[in-house]
Amino acid sequence: MADRTAADPAASRKRLALLLLMAPALVWLVGLVVLPHVELAVLSLRARVAPRVYEWSFDQYRTFVDEPLYWRTFVRTAAMSILATACTLAIAFPAAWYIAKIARGRAKTVLFVLCLIPFWVSETVRTLGWMILLRESGVVPRLLVDLAITPVPVELLYRDATILVGLVYTSLLFMVVPLVSALESLDDSLIEAAYDLGGNGWSILRHIVVPHAAPGIAAGAIVVFMLTLGNYLTPTLLGGKNSLWFTEQIYAQFITRFNWEQGAAFGFLLLFLSTAIVWAGLELTGQRFGDVMRRA
């Protein structure tokens, strides 16, 4: 009996401490993440029938299916994002390989830090750089004229390839860092053994390197894909009016047209696409979400 009365205040103090520690997390997650998304879901599932009178309906989602502009933009955004992720992987892999496996000592550290530096600068600044390089009066078109490759300056902005360059550039860091750490943990002697057993570059890459680096590749690809899909700045500035990026549709509905119901539905579609592809990527490579996020 005496034992219980002694334990009870201690136990209730412990509960109080737990509640106090949990309060900030609950305020944050419920107030800024869960409830806002519930509100967004409610918005997307209603239609206005008269001023300030709403009823439940799937109208917003039906508009998305019926209007080719909307779903084409959606599909295009997804396809371009996958393409940009693949390009980023292809460009980042050799560089990550060099940093992890070939560079030694100080050179290795310096190269790795050099990779990080451009990303300390805001995306706005980096995009400004690309605009100065690529627009009709910019550096590259001028160079092409000087080298007599084109007779007059050509406009290099507002093309799909330009958007792709911008997206890949913005994403490189998020691919290089997980790749370097995955490749560094690969023991060189495994590659040497494979070589001694008659493997060549391709077969070693396929059977030794890629299986070992798979978690890093998956982490990088997932993060790059998400960031690309949700990007707004790069497609609008480098692609102009032709960019047709889905986030622009969300912005247009929410801010320009003040049609929040439609915008909310678009937001959910983007969230669904992003989650679905991340989930598929994790399933394909047998990864767990928590591990990937901690690595990235």
Place this chain on the structure above:
Amino acid sequence: MIPSLPRPPLSRYATAAYVAAFFAFLFLPLVVVAVFAFNDANYPAPPWRGFTFDWFVGSGQRRGLFADAPLLASVATSIVVAGWVTVLSVAFGTVNAFLLERTEFRGKSALSLLMLAPLVIPGVILGISILAFASRLAQFADDWWGLELDFLRPGLPLVVAGQFSYIVSIATLTIAARLKRFDITLEDAAFNLGASRAAALWTVTLPYLRPALIGAAAISFLMSFENFNTTLMLVGSDPPLTIMMYGRMREGASPVLNAVSLFLMVASAAIALVLMRRPAR
């Protein structure tokens, strides 16, 4: 492949050329931005017309950075927002780290997964969901109590809330990772020596967490300063720098944008250097 295997010279040169091209690609846009901040022309484009400081100190026809009041005001706005986001993220992140590493309760793994969720929600969607929810709350307060809650309308408080909602995830991860490696017997030793809980926390645990707290603060500040997507949806009448620059870049460029960009590059390089010189323990 690797240095210990025989590599033909051709492959060595190809590798070196690739790495050189890769880093040229990385730095080309930044170099171009920096160079054209000093070009003596009204438009950041070639040809080179000579060197000038006009885009920093000029006034009148060529309004430089330090005479451009709206631009300077937007830098100040960004600093204020980033300051709030940093303080809130580090404070919440520290408490969350203790919650994750020091307590056991039902649903803990679900809660820790939920804490990662804001990192996979596109920033635009975080922005619109918080905008919609805040507007619902404001409507509610108005309908029921006749209150005008201005801070729930698009503006800086919402921008801070929107950026905080995902930056605190990163702060939590950073601080929790360090707290995980903390040797709990150090705290026991402090208790044995007669320290109170508060004293042990203040003199033993928090000093140990210091590098992670500083790291989390630096990352939070930087991510807030650079944020565009979430901010765009929540911004009111006083834009932070990224929004201001975006607006001007759409209208057509003036080299003053290069000047402010160069200023940012120097500032973030300085922060990076300070952080890296600090010995990582």
